[in-house]
Amino acid sequence: MPVELYNTLTKRREEFKPMAPGKVGIYSCGPTVYSHPHIGNFRSFLVADLLKRFFEFKGLKVTHIMNITDVGHLVDDADEGADKLEETARKEKKDPLEIARFYTESFMTASKLLNIKPADVYPKATEHIQEMIDMVKTLVDKGYAYVVGGNIYYDVTKFANYGRLSGNTLDDLNAGARIELNPEKKNPQDFALWKHDPKHLQQWDSPWGRGFPGWHIECSAMSSKYLGAQFDIHTGGEDNIFPHHECEIAQAEGASGKKFVHYWLHTRFLLFDGEKMSKSKGNLYTIQELIEKGFKKNAIRYALISSHYRQNYNFTFDGLKAAAQAIDKIQQCVFQLKDISKNKESGQVRKELQELSSNCLAQFDEALSDDLNISKALAVCFDFLREVNKVDDANSTEANALLDTIGKIDSVLGVLEKADEEVPAQIIEMAEKRKEAKANKDWKTADAMRDEITAKGWILEDTPGGGYRIKRGGQD
């Protein structure tokens, strides 16, 4: 089944053809580590994760690179030299690298909580200064860039395709006229490749004196290093389209003379309660904060991946609760199947169940192949679950086969708990007491036990065979 993806570069859906058969190279714009990444950042990272897991589901070998920006981006294009990382460093009176390390750790922790598969390499900008200098040198040598004092600028008029990704033209950009004129630049749209500013905390030696790299060069340099001058897919948030990715293309293609990236995927912004997320509105939640509020980590993951990546998703606490319910629906089915798998005889897998599984997987594949149509894919998943729940005479072999199918789906979704949650001995004791009371038809004691378990934050459900399932209580 061929995969179709919407390519920002061509502004249409295209069949995905990897450069090397069976292999995919993906570069994702990662976090700038001057603060805790929030749910919006993670939506974009989760889209990359979903894409990667889906390719792996289809049997492709994925090489995934995600950069860690530990050199701050400039706040503006004027010569102020203040950047976010530096700002935080000055405010917290810490070394920029110390800040970067702290927030990188925060990012990694949250990624793990969200069950994001680690990238193969997380290159740090500060560890690739030499690669950036080399690329800048090439651009100067080839005439794409010019030196003014200790600063290097990219001359956008030298790169014919500048604006192709974003749809901007130089004329339109000039009409925007929100750019402060910098007398050093030949054209207002020229962007910095290397900057000189003695006030800057992070400085490196270069052929043009001490300074620091411009905003965009790190991604061009690092992606080329780890994936080659040409690679398959580049992902990021919609805000990256311009100027960041536009400039990346100009740099990489200027330096190599080859087409840089074949497919550009951009994730649309997340809204919170219908509003743009921003610091002033106080709705920039981090993953850790949501977990502290009592929401489950897999519900956060589900909520963030459950709508199409090219659509604004309105993130709400109610949505998070709905997500938790949806996951429990899957989890419940898994629980029943495991129960059957343990307690029933083995046997043949009926043809109709084989077909149920293979149809489900084929439709799931088809849905995601359709530009990652996750809504359709989830619908397939729940339709399958309904059919499975109707089967009341499965043998253990069949249960295992169905579990295997759910496992394959979850290898992409990544929302199921790997192991059954550790239930405290005290709770199990109460559940056993209830079981005994039930056997004696002592409903009063049985109900009291169940209430007590509920009060302790757990939920006890009876199963038809006289057994029970204990699960974590809801959030809030």
Added chain:
RNA sequence: GGCGGCGUAGCCAAGCGGCCCAAGGCGACGGUUUGCAAAACCGUUAUUCGUGGGUUCGAAUCCCACCGCCGCCUCCA
């Protein structure tokens, strides 16, 4: 000012010319089941897709206008 996206049930969200009197999830209501619950299953919950026109044998899907929301053009996933 330039470029782009969106508006589908109480909420989230597919569908993008006939299979649609429109998937799926959450919620609600009724039923089966259960000691009672929960879960599961069955059924109900949009004859209608922001509004008004048009094209077409046929439109949620195409065109036009209008209204509303959002994003980018400036650090931002």
